[in-house]
Amino acid sequence: MKRSVSKRLYEEACKVIPGGVNSPVRSGKAVGFEPLFIKKAAGCRITDEDGNVYIDYVGSWGPLILGHSNPEVQEEIAKVLDRGTSYGIPTRIEVEMAGKVVEMVPSIEMVRMVNSGTEAAMSAIRLARGYTGRKKIIKFNGCYHGHGDSLLVKSGSGLMTFGIPGTPGVPEEIVAHTISLPYNDLPGLRQAMEEVGREVAAIIVEPVAANMGVVLPAQGFLEGLRCICSEYGALLIFDEVITGFRLGPGGAQHYFGITPDLTCLGKIIGGGLPVGAYGGRKDIMEHVAPAGNVYQAGTLSGNPLAMSAGLAMLKALDRGGIYEQLEKKNDYLCSGLEQAAASAGVAVTLNRIASLGCGFFTPDPVTDLESAAKADTKAYAVFFREMVDRGVYFAPSQFEAFFVGAAHEQEDLDVTIQAAYDALKVVKQKCECGL
Numbered sequence: 001m002k003r004s005v006s007k008r009l010y011e012e013a014c015k016v017i018p019g020g021v022n023s024p025v026r027s028g029k030a031v032g033f034e035p036l037f038i039k040k041a042a043g044c045r046i047t048d049e050d051g052n053v054y055i056d057y058v059g060s061w062g063p064l065i066l067g068h069s070n071p072e073v074q075e076e077i078a079k080v081l082d083r084g085t086s087y088g089i090p091t092r093i094e095v096e097m098a099g100k101v102v103e104m105v106p107s108i109e110m111v112r113m114v115n116s117g118t119e120a121a122m123s124a125i126r127l128a129r130g131y132t133g134r135k136k137i138i139k140f141n142g143c144y145h146g147h148g149d150s151l152l153v154k155s156g157s158g159l160m161t162f163g164i165p166g167t168p169g170v171p172e173e174i175v176a177h178t179i180s181l182p183y184n185d186l187p188g189l190r191q192a193m194e195e196v197g198r199e200v201a202a203i204i205v206e207p208v209a210a211n212m213g214v215v216l217p218a219q220g221f222l223e224g225l226r227c228i229c230s231e232y233g234a235l236l237i238f239d240e241v242i243t244g245f246r247l248g249p250g251g252a253q254h255y256f257g258i259t260p261d262l263t264c265l266g267k268i269i270g271g272g273l274p275v276g277a278y279g280g281r282k283d284i285m286e287h288v289a290p291a292g293n294v295y296q297a298g299t300l301s302g303n304p305l306a307m308s309a310g311l312a313m314l315k316a317l318d319r320g321g322i323y324e325q326l327e328k329k330n331d332y333l334c335s336g337l338e339q340a341a342a343s344a345g346v347a348v349t350l351n352r353i354a355s356l357g358c359g360f361f362t363p364d365p366v367t368d369l370e371s372a373a374k375a376d377t378k379a380y381a382v383f384f385r386e387m388v389d390r391g392v393y394f395a396p397s398q399f400e401a402f403f404v405g406a407a408h409e410q411e412d413l414d415v416t417i418q419a420a421y422d423a424l425k426v427v428k429q430k431c432e433c434g435l
């Protein structure tokens, strides 16, 4: 496969962009691969600058659940485009968008739009602190909540991929109020809460952890979080930036039947444009300025282009039928990948839910960061590169999810499974990760 144009662009990029990319995991460093530069995309296929075509399971890291260049979303963007792109003055579409989010997500009574998942999580934490008058927050190892200072502690993929423990540039004093505990460990959490529970403003969690690969909440874990938060007067924040509109129209909170106090949204909610949001109970949200005194603002927040893409996306997803299909497709793909691994004699543990999945190169169950970190990242790197050479693009890191979308057809899944079998045979030859 010829990749000379991507190679040249990468060299140029490295001169003017740190590491040549605008977000670290894209660089392919973790899997020994120079990034592809993408020229265009439609449906489940991306085309690089050299004209190679790949079946895509990254989907812009989650947002494109309906596939690339979805006509319904594109049309709505086009309609808004010739009326101007941003005013910084309220518009009709923001009201409609907020109404739609409130209608779809069970626990959200009021919502504020921002421009990214990072902003959503940062703002939700500030609000939780402002509302409770407490300082401490609890998060879980391997959960990622964007790159806000106080949340960059044991935060999954980006840092894991590059072996960076915390990060320079975040003073200790700032993370001194952040406690990070093992995912799925309720006894550990109870113990921590017995010590500092009355100082905890919020517990923030990915209801399905999807930034250390995919790790499902153990039976009773989310229920336990809800009880503990209520007991200690701390807010429960669900970071649904990935699970929102992915596990179903009502996200993980509807899927598992748990009601958080605040919810962070991102990715799918923008329909492929930069959008994030945080929302929740009215009495809490009314503390946000100008209704209340917790300050949070954004020049481009709620801008009509982003809102039109997001609203078109949410409307399409809310029409129904789509999630059952997605789950069937993902089941088919995951069973196929499991069979391919077994036939090739490679130990893979496949975690999956709805249209999310991750194959860990380890024979053992993956239930938290510690078990995820046991995966053989060298084996994944070989697998990734062999798949790209066969025209299938998974994420360039062991610790990321793959995303099945409405645009993946049966045929694409079959091609993927066959490619995986061939790639896994190479993995078997090159790595010691047999059954």
Ligand SMILES: *Cc1c(COP(=O)(O)O)cnc(C)c1O
Pocket (backbone or CB within 6 Å): 115, 116, 117, 118, 119, 121, 144, 145, 146, 147, 206, 210, 211, 239, 240, 241, 242, 266, 267, 276
């Ligand atoms: C991607 C992600 C974020 C950060 O969103 P950005 O839009 O990249 O800032 C936050 N939380 C979770 C769970 C995410 O997956």
